[in-house]
Amino acid sequence: MTTWSQLREVQPVATRMLQNSIVKNRIAHAYLFHGPKGTGKEKASLLFAMRYFCENVEDGSSYPCHECSSCKRIQSGNHPDLHLIKPEGQSIKKDQIGYLQKEYTYTGLESNQKVYILYEAEKMTTNAANRLLKFLEEPSRQTIAILITENMGSVLNTILSRCQRIQFHPLKDHDLYEQFAKTGVPESTARIFAALNIDLNQGEGLSQDSWFAEARRIVIQLIDKVMNPKEEGYLFLHQVWLNHFQERHQQELGIDLLLLWYQDLISYHLDRHHMIVLTDQQDKLEQYQYAISLSEAKTCVYELLQTKRKLAYNVHNTLAMEHLVLQLQR
Numbered sequence: 136m137t138t139w140s141q142l143r144e145v146q147p148v149a150t151r152m153l154q155n156s157i158v159k160n161r162i163a164h165a166y167l168f169h170g171p172k173g174t175g176k177e178k179a180s181l182l183f184a185m186r187y188f189c190e191n192v193e194d195g196s197s198y199p200c201h202e203c204s205s206c207k208r209i210q211s212g213n214h215p216d217l218h219l220i221k222p223e224g225q226s227i228k229k230d231q232i233g234y235l236q237k238e239y240t241y242t243g244l245e246s247n248q249k250v251y252i253l254y255e256a257e258k259m260t261t262n263a264a265n266r267l268l269k270f271l272e273e274p275s276r277q278t279i280a281i282l283i284t285e286n287m288g289s290v291l292n293t294i295l296s297r298c299q300r301i302q303f304h305p306l307k308d309h310d311l312y313e314q315f316a317k318t319g320v321p322e323s324t325a326r327i328f329a330a331l332n333i334d335l336n337q338g339e340g341l342s343q344d345s346w347f348a349e350a351r352r353i354v355i356q357l358i359d360k361v362m363n364p365k366e367e368g369y370l371f372l373h374q375v376w377l378n379h380f381q382e383r384h385q386q387e388l389g390i391d392l393l394l395l396w397y398q399d400l401i402s403y404h405l406d407r408h409h410m411i412v413l414t415d416q417q418d419k420l421e422q423y424q425y426a427i428s429l430s431e432a433k434t435c436v437y438e439l440l441q442t443k444r445k446l447a448y449n450v451h452n453t454l455a456m457e458h459l460v461l462q463l464q465r
């Protein structure tokens with residue numbers, strides 16, 4: 136479980152605001168934590184709840200003890216007065232909020248205090264949002280709502296206006312890199328995750344996944360194929376690439392890895408060696424900078440971005456990739 140000190144390293148402003156509101160006893164009835172994926176919103180909400188329920192807190196301290204039974208129950212996800220609401224299927228439905236209302240009309244099981252955290256709050260149906268609104272309009276003294284969203288623009292204004300908003304900023308590449316390095320992800324992999332803005336949870340999973348190691352190898356193989364006129368890029372695409380990058384998120388990651396390689400080639404051409412992400416590819420970059428000019432490398436980046444767009448618009452992956460390979464082929 137994260138601590139405030141760890142969170143403050145990556146989200147100094149949000150963390151200070153939350154800690155202050157606890158210390159000064161100015162806790163709002165409703166918060167909206169907004170910001171991109173992987174920026175610590177969920178961690179902050181749990182930490183906040185933990186401090187709220189902790190049995191060993193000292194006045195003036197924003198730190199939960201992490202040891203008492205309340206803290207432990209939050210860590211293991213079964214505190215009776217902390218409710219986590221997530222979309223069921225595509226949306227958060229009216230009944231899910233209705234259930235909460237009913238729940239809150241009873242006194243708290245452990246105490247009168249209740250905290251509920253709504254994940255992906257932008258996915259509330261209009262009915263659910265209206266029901267929540269009623270709830271927010273009659274705040275019971277000891278109830279705290281924390282709404283979490285990556286897309287504040289899709290949350291109803293009437294709801295936004297009743298929440299104290301806390302912004303979570305995108306992590307800087309460097310911060311993200313340091314976070315990964317601390318979790319024991321190898322340096323070269325950490326650099327890739329940070330460049331692709333992959334969040335910590337996803338990155339930790341990927342780094343232990345043999346699929347990802349193989350994906351990196353296949354990306355370099357494809358580059359070798361398209362760089363050499365005699366090699367059959369097209370054949371490789373069908374025999375290897377398409378078998379490995381099957382799911383949509385895998386296909387997108389494949390393109391992202393190719394993008395990193397071509398962007399590094401551009402950095403190499405421009406003598407911006409400090410910006411190179413794939414540091415283990417330096418030999419190859421040096422070799423290929425003669426085969427492909429700066430403007431050709433830029434064209435390749437453009438083609439890769441086009442391919443990403445096509446995938447986002449549901450163009451068939453095989454078609455999009457066939458076209459890409461023809462464009463990358465020297």
Ligand SMILES: [Zn+2]
Nearest residue numbers: 189200203206
């Ligand atoms: Zn505690």
